[in-house]
Amino acid sequence: MANDSNRFQAIISHCKEYGFIFPSSEIYDGLQAVYDYGQWGSELKKNIKDYWWDSMTRMHENIVGIDAAIFMHPTTWKASGHVDNFNDPMIDNKDSKKRYRVDHLIEAFSDELRAAGQNDKADAVLADMDALLAKDDFAGLKKLIEENKIKCAVSGTYNWTDIRQFNLMFSTEFGSTVSSEDADNKVYLRPETAQGIFVNFLNVQKSGRMKIPFGIAQIGKAFRNEIVARQFIFRMREFEQMEMQFFIQPGTQKKWYEFWKEERLKWHTSLGIPADKYRFHDHIKLAHYADAACDIEFEFPMGFKELEGIHSRTDFDLRNHQEYSKKKQQYFDNDIDPATGKPYGNYIPYVIETSIGLDRMFLAVISHAYTEEDLSTPEKKDDRVVLKLPPRLAPMKLAILPLVKKDGLPEIARQIMDECKLHFRCFYEEKDTIGKRYRRMDAIGTPFCVTVDHQSKEDNTVTIRHRDSMKQERVPITSVKELVLNAIR
RNA sequence: GCGGAAGUAGCUCACCUGGUAGAGCGACAGCUUCCCAAGCUGUAGGUAGCGGGUUCGAGUCCCGUCUUCCGCUCCA
Numbered sequence: 001m002a003n004d005s006n007r008f009q010a011i012i013s014h015c016k017e018y019g020f021i022f023p024s025s026e027i028y029d030g031l032q033a034v035y036d037y038g039q040w041g042s043e044l045k046k047n048i049k050d051y052w053w054d055s056m057t058r059m060h061e062n063i064v065g066i067d068a069a070i071f072m073h074p075t076t077w078k079a080s081g082h083v084d085n086f087n088d089p090m091i092d093n094k095d096s097k098k099r100y101r102v103d104h105l106i107e108a109f110s111d112e113l114r115a116a117g118q119n120d121k122a123d124a125v126l127a128d129m130d131a132l133l134a135k136d137d138f139a140g141l142k143k144l145i146e147e148n149k150i151k152c153a154v155s156g157t158y159n160w161t162d163i164r165q166f167n168l169m170f171s172t173e174f175g176s177t178v179s180s181e182d183a184d185n186k187v188y189l190r191p192e193t194a195q196g197i198f199v200n201f202l203n204v205q206k207s208g209r210m211k212i213p214f215g216i217a218q219i220g221k222a223f224r225n226e227i228v229a230r231q232f233i234f235r236m237r238e239f240e241q242m243e244m245q246f247f248i249q250p251g252t253q254k255k256w257y258e259f260w261k262e263e264r265l266k267w268h269t270s271l272g273i274p275a276d277k278y279r280f281h282d283h284i285k286l287a288h289y290a291d292a293a294c295d296i297e298f299e300f301p302m303g304f305k306e307l308e309g310i311h312s313r314t315d316f317d318l319r320n321h322q323e324y325s326k327k328k329q330q331y332f333d334n335d336i337d338p339a340t341g342k343p344y345g346n347y348i349p350y351v352i353e354t355s356i357g358l359d360r361m362f363l364a365v366i367s368h369a370y371t372e373e374d375l376s377t378p379e380k381k382d383d384r385v386v387l388k389l390p391p392r393l394a395p396m397k398l399a400i401l402p403l404v405k406k407d408g409l410p411e412i413a414r415q416i417m418d419e420c421k422l423h424f425r426c427f428y429e430e431k432d433t434i435g436k437r438y439r440r441m442d443a444i445g446t447p448f449c450v451t452v453d454h455q456s457k458e459d460n461t462v463t464i465r466h467r468d469s470m471k472q473e474r475v476p477i478t479s480v481k482e483l484v485l486n487a488i489r
Numbered sequence: 490g491c492g493g494a495a496g497u498a499g500c501u502c503a504c505c506u507g508g509u510a511g512a513g514c515g516a517c518a519g520c521u522u523c524c525c526a527a528g529c530u531g532u533a534g535g536u537a538g539c540g541g542g543u544u545c546g547a548g549u550c551c552c553g554u555c556u557u558c559c560g561c562u563c564c565a
Contacts, residue, residue, distance in 0.1 A: 005559080017500070017515095029538075029556050082565090090563080092490070101563085161490095168565085192565080226564070235564085287565050309565085375525085382526070403523055431517095435525035442525095453523060463524070470525070 008301035011370050012232050014385065018443050020044065020366065021233060033226065033237045040444050041362070043395030043425065048361050049219055051392065052242045055267055056217045063215035063244060064208055068196025070221060071174070071187050076195050079324040080317060081288055082169060082188075089138060091145070092161040100152075102141055102163055103133065109150045138163040170223045170237075189223040194353060196220070197245045198317045201329060201349075205247075212331055212349055213256065215246040219358065231302060233359040240358040247349040249333065250315065256352045257292050257312045264296060264308060264354050271390045273368050279304060289316035296356075298364045307364055308356035315348040322348065365393060369445060387445030388468050392488045397424040398480075399441045399449040405430040412477075413452045416462070420481050424488060442467060448484055 015021040020041035024034035037045050057065045077083045089102040106129045113122035125148060132140040142163050151158050170189040190196065197216045204216055219242045226235055233239075248256050261280065269275050281304075283293040292312040297304040322329040333344035369389045375382040391397065400417050402409035410430055420426050427446065429437050434451060441449050449465045456462050456477070463472045464483065475483065 009558080013500080023557090032556085092562090224565090230558095289565090293565095311565095384526075401524095404521095433522065433524090433526080433528095436527095438525050440526090451524060455523090465524080472524070 004301050004303075007370075008232075008367075010372070011301060011367050014370060014387075014443070015041065015366065020444075033230065033235065035233050035236060040395040044366070044389070044393060044445075045358065045362055047393045047395070048365065049242065049358060051271075052267075052356070052358075052361075053217065053219060055270075056215070056242075056244055060215065062210070062213065063217055063246075064204060064210070065217045065219075066197065066200055066204060067220065068193070068200060068218060070190050070223075072190055072195060072199065074187055075324050076199060076321075077169065077188055077191075079320040080192075080195050080198075081320070082191055089133070089141065089163045091142070091163045102145075103129065105145065105150060106141075109148060167225055170225060191224050192222050192355075193218050193220045193241045193243050194245060194317070194355070197243065198321055198351075201245075201247065201318060202327075205331065212333060213246060213248045213252075215244050217242075217244040219243075233363050234300065234302075234305065236359060241355055242358050242361075243353065243355045245313075246352040246354070247331070248352060249344065250347055250350045253291065253312045253314070253350045253352060257310065260352050260354050261294065261310050264310060264356075268296065268298075268308075271365070271393070273364070273390075277364075277368065278307075281306070287311070289313050298360075300363060301367050305360075307360050308354065311353045311355070313351040313353050315350050317351065318348045365389065384439055384442055386442040386467060389445035389447070391447040394445045394447050394488075395425065396427050396441070396444060396446040397448065397488055398484050399427045399429060399437070399446050401428075401434060401437050401449055401451045402430050403434055403451055403453040407454065408457060409452045409454070412456055416450065416452070416477060416480060420484065423481060424484060438465060438470075447487060450480055 012021075016023075018040060019038035022036045022038055023030040024036050025031045053065060057063050091100055091102050091105065106125060110122040110125045113119075113125065125144070128144055129141065132144060142160065145160060146158065149158055152160075169191050171186050172189065174185050174187040197218055200216070204210060205214070220240065221238060222241050223238050226237060246256060246260065265275075265278060265280075268278055277299045279297050281295045281297050283290070283295070286293055290311045291314050294310055295306040296308040296310070298307040318329040321327075329348055330346045331349050332346050335344055336342065337344050366387065366389075369387040371386050371388050373384050373386060375384060387394075398420055400413045400420070402413040413428065413430070417426055417428050427441070429440075431437070438449055445467070447467045449467075450462045451465065451472075452462050455474075460477050461474050462477055462480065463474050464480065465472045
C-alpha cells in the first residue's frame, strides 16, 4: 500500500517534471483540483481523444459526432434532474465529524419509527421534510431534526452544524449586463456532456437521416463542484468526458446494454493494456435515470476505480425534455414489427450511454505505462524510467539522433527529419551522449529512436532503437518512415 | 469539512542548540565521445510558501495564512 502510494507520487512528479501535467495557476499557489496539460500531456491527451473518436465514429457507421456548447438553457438542468436531485442539503455532526445528506438522515429516522410501529409519525416526518425541502427552508429542516432528536449513528449525539447546500453545478451570469438579482440570467456550466446530445437528438436524427439504432458521440469539458476533489487528475472540478448516447427501440435495452459493455471493454484492451487491469462493477443502487448501470473499473495506482460508465438510461432524458420543452422527442420507426406486420410507429427511444472520463483514461494509460527499470550489471549500477505507452498514443513517435554532431551526420539526420515530420511527430536532438538522449526519450515514452552514424554515410542505413526492449537493429533509411507508421496505425 | 505531517535552486536534500544559503543531479554554452544516465570546462538559477511577532540579528523560535501529502468523510 505504501508502495502503491509512492508509485502514485512518482507518477505525479514524473508528469510534472516531463511536461505532461502541471497544477493550474501554480505560480499563485495553484487552484484546487484543477490541472493543466503540458507540451507532452496535451499530445497524449489528444491522441487518446482521436483514438476514441475514430473508433466510435469511423468504426461504427451508425454513430456520428457532435460538439455542443458548454452553456445550455437553464431548463435543460431542470429536465435532467440536476437542479433538484444534486443540490443536496448536507449537515455535519460536530462530534463524529460525519456528514449526512439531510434527506438521508431524516429518511433513516422515519425508517426507525416504522420499525417501531409508529407509521403515522414516520409519514408525518417525511411529509414535513418534503415540504421544507421544497421551500429550501434549511432552518426549518434543522428544527425538524432537533425536535425529533435525530441522532448521529456514529457519535449518538444531536450536536449538529447548520444545514448547508452543496451545489454540484457551477453557475455564471449570462448577458453583458450583470445583475445577480435577476435569477433569469443564471446559466450553468454543464455537469455532463450528455444533455447536449439529448437536446440535439432530433436535429441530428433528421439532418443526418439517422435510423434507429444509432449513436451520437461527443467529447467535451464538464464541470462539477466536488465536495472533496483530490487524487490528482482522477477527480477534477473541470474535466473532459467522451460520451456516446445510443438510441434504440424500447424493449431492446438489455441487448444493447450487453453489446456496449463488451464493445467498450474491447476498446480498452485493444490498446494493449492487459485485461486483468479492468473489471466490471455493477451498480446495485441505480441513479434516478437508469434501469441498469455498471462501471468499467481500472486498476489505478490507488486501486480499482471507475474509469467508464455504461448506463441504460431508459427514455428518462428524452421524455423529460419533451415534457419541459413541449416539443415531441419522438422517432417514427418504419421498420416492420414481425409481431403485427405493421411499422413500429412513433416512440421515444431508449438510450444506452457509454461515458468515459478522458482525464481518467489519461491517468490509466500513463500509470500503466510508467515503469522504473533496474538495469544494473555487476560492474555498474543503472536504472531508467520509461513510459511504455502504446506507440499510437505516444506524444512523440520518433527521435532522430546523429551519433556525433559533425562529419555530416546532422545533415543526414535532418533529411530523415524532413521526410518524417510530415507524417508524425518527430524530435531532433544532437546534444549530449547518445545514452542520455535515449533515456530522455524513454522518459516521455518515445517508441523509436534512429541514430545516424558513420556507416550511414556509406550504406544509407541507420540503427533503430526500440524503447521497451532497448534492442537496436540496422535498417535502410528509406524504410524508417514506414516502420514507424506501421507501429502507430 | 475534520485530524496529522510537510513547505529551502527545475528535482532530491543539507545548514547540528538562532549570526547575513550549500551539494548532487538537472538545465544552458563549449570540449570530448562510433550506441544506452553519473568524462572535462564554464554559466545561469533561491529576498528559505506568504504575512506578522520575539530578538542586536531568524531558513532556524512563536502566531496566523496559503498550498501539498496521508487518514477520515461525500460523490451521478
